[in-house]
Amino acid sequence: MTATAEAEPEVGAVESFTVTLKILRHDPDGLDGREPGTEYWEEFEVQAHATDRVLDALHAIKWEQDGSLAFRRSCAHGVCGSDAMRINARNRLACKTLLKDLNPARPITVEPIKGLPVEKDLIVDMEPFFASYRDIMPFLMASGPAPERERLQSPEDRERFDDTTKCILCAACTTACPVFWTDGQYFGPQAIVGAHRFIFDSRDEGEWDRLEILNDKAGVWKCRTAFNCTEACPRGIEVTKAIAEVKRALTSGEV
Amino acid sequence: MTEHEYDVVIVGAGGAGMRAALESSQRAKTAVLTKLYPTRSHTGAAQGGMAAALANVEDDNAEWHTFDTIKGGDYLVDQDAAEILCTEAIDAVLDLEKMGLPFNRTTAGKVDQRRFGGHTRNHGEAAVRRACYAADRTGHMILQTLYQQCIKQEVEFFNEFYVLDLILDGDPQAAADGDEVAVAGVVAYQLSTGEVHTFRAKSVVFATGGAGKVFKTTSNAHTLTGDGMGIALRAGLPLEDMEFFQFHPTGLAGLGILLSEAARGEGGILRNSEGERFMERYAPTIKDLAPRDMVARAMANEVREGRGCGPNKDYVLLDLTHLEPKHIDEKLPDITEFARTYLGVEPYTEPVPVFPTAHYAMGGVPTNVNAEVLRNNTDVVKGLYAAGEVACVSVHGANRLGTNSLLDINVFGRRAGIAAAEYATSIDAGPALPADAASRVEGMVTSLRETVGGSGTERVAQIRKELQETMDMNVQVFRTAESLAEAASVVRDLRERYESIAIHDRGTRFNTDLLEAVELGFLLELAEVVIAGADGRKESRGGHYREDFPTRDDENYMQHTMVYSTPDGLRMDWKPVVVTKYQPMERKY
Numbered sequence: 001m002t003a004t005a006e007a008e009p010e011v012g013a014v015e016s017f018t019v020t021l022k023i024l025r026h027d028p029d030g031l032d033g034r035e036p037g038t039e040y041w042e043e044f045e046v047q048a049h050a051t052d053r054v055l056d057a058l059h060a061i062k063w064e065q066d067g068s069l070a071f072r073r074s075c076a077h078g079v080c081g082s083d084a085m086r087i088n089a090r091n092r093l094a095c096k097t098l099l100k101d102l103n104p105a106r107p108i109t110v111e112p113i114k115g116l117p118v119e120k121d122l123i124v125d126m127e128p129f130f131a132s133y134r135d136i137m138p139f140l141m142a143s144g145p146a147p148e149r150e151r152l153q154s155p156e157d158r159e160r161f162d163d164t165t166k167c168i169l170c171a172a173c174t175t176a177c178p179v180f181w182t183d184g185q186y187f188g189p190q191a192i193v194g195a196h197r198f199i200f201d202s203r204d205e206g207e208w209d210r211l212e213i214l215n216d217k218a219g220v221w222k223c224r225t226a227f228n229c230t231e232a233c234p235r236g237i238e239v240t241k242a243i244a245e246v247k248r249a250l251t252s253g254e255v
Numbered sequence: 256m257t258e259h260e261y262d263v264v265i266v267g268a269g270g271a272g273m274r275a276a277l278e279s280s281q282r283a284k285t286a287v288l289t290k291l292y293p294t295r296s297h298t299g300a301a302q303g304g305m306a307a308a309l310a311n312v313e314d315d316n317a318e319w320h321t322f323d324t325i326k327g328g329d330y331l332v333d334q335d336a337a338e339i340l341c342t343e344a345i346d347a348v349l350d351l352e353k354m355g356l357p358f359n360r361t362t363a364g365k366v367d368q369r370r371f372g373g374h375t376r377n378h379g380e381a382a383v384r385r386a387c388y389a390a391d392r393t394g395h396m397i398l399q400t401l402y403q404q405c406i407k408q409e410v411e412f413f414n415e416f417y418v419l420d421l422i423l424d425g426d427p428q429a430a431a432d433g434d435e436v437a438v439a440g441v442v443a444y445q446l447s448t449g450e451v452h453t454f455r456a457k458s459v460v461f462a463t464g465g466a467g468k469v470f471k472t473t474s475n476a477h478t479l480t481g482d483g484m485g486i487a488l489r490a491g492l493p494l495e496d497m498e499f500f501q502f503h504p505t506g507l508a509g510l511g512i513l514l515s516e517a518a519r520g521e522g523g524i525l526r527n528s529e530g531e532r533f534m535e536r537y538a539p540t541i542k543d544l545a546p547r548d549m550v551a552r553a554m555a556n557e558v559r560e561g562r563g564c565g566p567n568k569d570y571v572l573l574d575l576t577h578l579e580p581k582h583i584d585e586k587l588p589d590i591t592e593f594a595r596t597y598l599g600v601e602p603y604t605e606p607v608p609v610f611p612t613a614h615y616a617m618g619g620v621p622t623n624v625n626a627e628v629l630r631n632n633t634d635v636v637k638g639l640y641a642a643g644e645v646a647c648v649s650v651h652g653a654n655r656l657g658t659n660s661l662l663d664i665n666v667f668g669r670r671a672g673i674a675a676a677e678y679a680t681s682i683d684a685g686p687a688l689p690a691d692a693a694s695r696v697e698g699m700v701t702s703l704r705e706t707v708g709g710s711g712t713e714r715v716a717q718i719r720k721e722l723q724e725t726m727d728m729n730v731q732v733f734r735t736a737e738s739l740a741e742a743a744s745v746v747r748d749l750r751e752r753y754e755s756i757a758i759h760d761r762g763t764r765f766n767t768d769l770l771e772a773v774e775l776g777f778l779l780e781l782a783e784v785v786i787a788g789a790d791g792r793k794e795s796r797g798g799h800y801r802e803d804f805p806t807r808d809d810e811n812y813m814q815h816t817m818v819y820s821t822p823d824g825l826r827m828d829w830k831p832v833v834v835t836k837y838q839p840m841e842r843k844y
Contacts, residue, residue, distance in 0.1 A: 027762075028762070028764040028765075029761070029762035029763060029764055031761055031762060051509070051510070051597065051598070059716075062716075062767075062768070063714070063715075063716030063717075064714075064716065066759065067715075067758055067759030067760050067768035068759055068760035068761070068762060068766075068768060070760075070765045070766075070767050071767075072295075073477055074291055074295045074296075074297070074476040074477055074478045075295075075297060075299070075300050075476045075477075076476065076477055076512075077300070077512045077513075077593060077597070078593075078596070079299055079300050079395060079589070080291075080294070080295040080296075080297070080299055080300065080476065081294060081295065082291070082292075082295045096596060098596070098597075119447065119764065119765060120762070120764050120765040121765075123765050126292065130292075133406075134406050137407075138403050138406060139354075139355065139403040139404055139406060139407040140353075140354060140355025140403075142353075146353050147353075149349060149365075150348075150349055150352040150353070150358075150365060150366050151352065151353070152360075152363070152364030152365065153360050153364050154360065154362075154364050155359075155360045155361075155362065155364075158357060158358075158359065158360050161357070162357070165357050165389070165392075165396065165399075166392070166395075167399075168294070168299070168395070169294045198355075201355070201357070203355065204355070
């Protein structure tokens with residue numbers, strides 16, 4: 001009933017190849033005589049198909065070779081934001097990165113995203129990231145009695161913040177930011193994206209509360225426009241542009 | 256072991272769980288336990304829209320919506336529940352808008368609406384624009400908006416806490432009709448540490464989502480393993496209508512990744528290998544916008560009769576090439592990107608290979624319209640609630656209409672949150688947790704840990720693969736007594752082999768190897784329930800199609816299946832459908 005390549009390998013067979021993954025492991029339990037927290041590289045070889053993603057290769061390792069390999073994943077098609085990781089030195093979602101697009105002739109390196117405490121293998125502590133998101137008050141603020149029907153908003157006003165509504169909180173942008181890596185205080189690009197989504201929403205009245213927060217020394221002025229965040233975003237959000245719009249609002253005093 | 260105490264514990268942080276939390280946390284001390292992070296929940300993968308008869312773009316009303324829901328569900332819908340769903344739909348959408356949800360807008364600035372399968376004007380005259388939407392990211396926007404409101408209300412979350420047991424005071428099967436059985440709490444496994452926690456609670460809300468991973472080809476997340484349904488079954492509670500599983504017509508061929516029905520709502524057309532718009536033969540009036548069960552069956556039938564496409568002739572094509580690229584970008588940006596990313600197909604110029612994918616469990620933990628969980632056909636478990644895909648109210652009957660699930664989680668999530676909090680504040684104290692409350696979970700965790708390096712030779716992933724393959728082969732769009740017997744035999748064998756599994760991770764922290772073994776246990780038991788229901792229902796209705804009983808049999812089967820797990824195996828019972836004013840009629844579109 002399903003469309004699988006295995007059913008009739010001779011017709012329409014999907015190209016198959018061998019790929020090596022070089023994974024940065026982190027052992028929190030201290031097994032095999034290691035100190036708890038030891039980091040080490042480990043290589044795995046897996047058979048892959050042309051349609052396989054890095055997540056498929058990680059599953060092949062976990063399910064067939066080493067069940068202790070730990071990583072987060074859920075939806076497996078780029079909408080839940082669980083599996084951001086550093087693949088060949090670039091932040092990406094493992095479920096959205098096809099192996100064939102990575103030059104499978106060479107080992108593919110896989111590391112946890114940088115700048116957040118590593119908990120085990122590719123799993124990091126997301127709490128500092130979510131704390132920054134909470135800090136910018138990411139919820140609609142509107143005064144007065146709620147209207148009986150919906151608040152009206154023109155398609156043009158709706159379009160103004162469309163790009164930043166796409167954020168899935170995967171942390172690929174924030175953990176690609178060189179300022180975030182070295183500065184423990186910086187909110188990071190995602191928090192600014194999260195704020196942008198409300199600052200430029202015509203229904204919201206909390207824009208100056210948020211802009212005030214982002215005007216802080218841990219805020220938007222830390223950005224050095226390295227563009228790493230925009231390149232890292234798996235949703236194609238123009239993060240650097242959003243940050244620039246927030247900076248402009250602060251300098252001009254107009255939203 | 257750590258002990259906690261709350262008025263209300265909500266299990267699951269998708270749309271239903273967070274909608275419940277927003278109500279409950281205003282009224283009572285509430286904790287939300289989730290095995291993921293809230294924003295990872297699969298509500299976020301829902302695409303096309305949320306139905307409500309706002310009548311913002313054309314004439315519409317809740318009664319038409321109710322009728323469509325009942326007819327779409329092939330008359331297995333409980334009609335009192337459908338009336339509530341469709342009447343409260345309007346406020347459910349307006350509430351989300353007031354919370355800040357960025358809906359697409361009409362030129363007048365109102366929430367925009369579009370067409371979706373099975374939603375019609377005046378009892379089937381023509382397709383109606385009823386789905387409120389935000390591009391093809393409606394679920395994402397709902398999940399984000401609810402999470403944002405939870406942040407605002409400072410809802411207390413326990414992230415990556417995997418609930419594994421439900422503690423009841425009283426035996427739900429041994430108790431006589433009318434006797435009180437009440438909830439005492441839940442037991443959870445903390446993924447980051449391996450520690451077991453007990454949560455005493457006056458009320459518990461299950462909002463754990465679906466079980467799509469019993470099938471191989473599915474739109475569901477890896478984490479949708481039917482945990483809540485499995486826990487309820489093990490606690491002695493029945494599961495309702497589990498034979499009804501929705502196969503969404505347009506999964507990316509071979510991968511199962513969902514391409515929203517909105518693609519057809521916006522004008523997309525299904526074609527076979529001859530280029531024919533074959534839905535004209537199956538549903539002459541609304542064609543490609545027929546309900547999902549009919550479209551999925553039609554697609555499978557085209558393939559069976561040799562009109563499939565591709566080298567293996569095993570899929571059909573979703574054609575969007577006649578739509579303006581600008582229109583596609585505005586209304587369907589994500590799904591067209593999926594086609595590009597995963598199949599390398601450019602939807603502007605090439606049709607997209609699609610085939611049905613296991614999508615949604617219409618059945619689940621039975622509840623009444625107040626989201627109270629039933630322990631038999633009439634008695635509720637005091638303090639226990641369920642909402643969303645884990646639950647069966649039943650508003651979807653034998654086949655859910657597209658956009659009614661995002662509606663369901665909001666309407667019944669809200670109802671569950673209010674009811675749970677009101678019950679919790681109305682009683683002084685619920686039952687105490689027994690001293691050995693954690694023993695079952697601790698025993699399960701310990702015995703799985705002991706399999707590391709033991710004599711077990713079976714791998715979790717291998718058993719899961721074989722389970723999913725037999726379910727796809729034998730329990731999918733077409734079913735027969737023989738195929739179901741074959742599946743039952745395979746699953747029986749797999750359950751035996753499951754006793755000999757070995758896991759490989761010796762660690763206590765983030766032991767996802769252990770987690771997957773637990774999840775597989777639930778999947779195996781739920782597969783048996785699906786098969787038992789499908790075997791017992793000797794008719795064809797909605798998503799359940801028996802080739803050996805190809806017609807609907809209203810005389811014998813205007814009833815829900817209720818399957819119980821007992822020491823002697825599964826026991827099947829029946830519960831009559833609630834009919835208010837819509838008598839069953841032939842389902843033509």
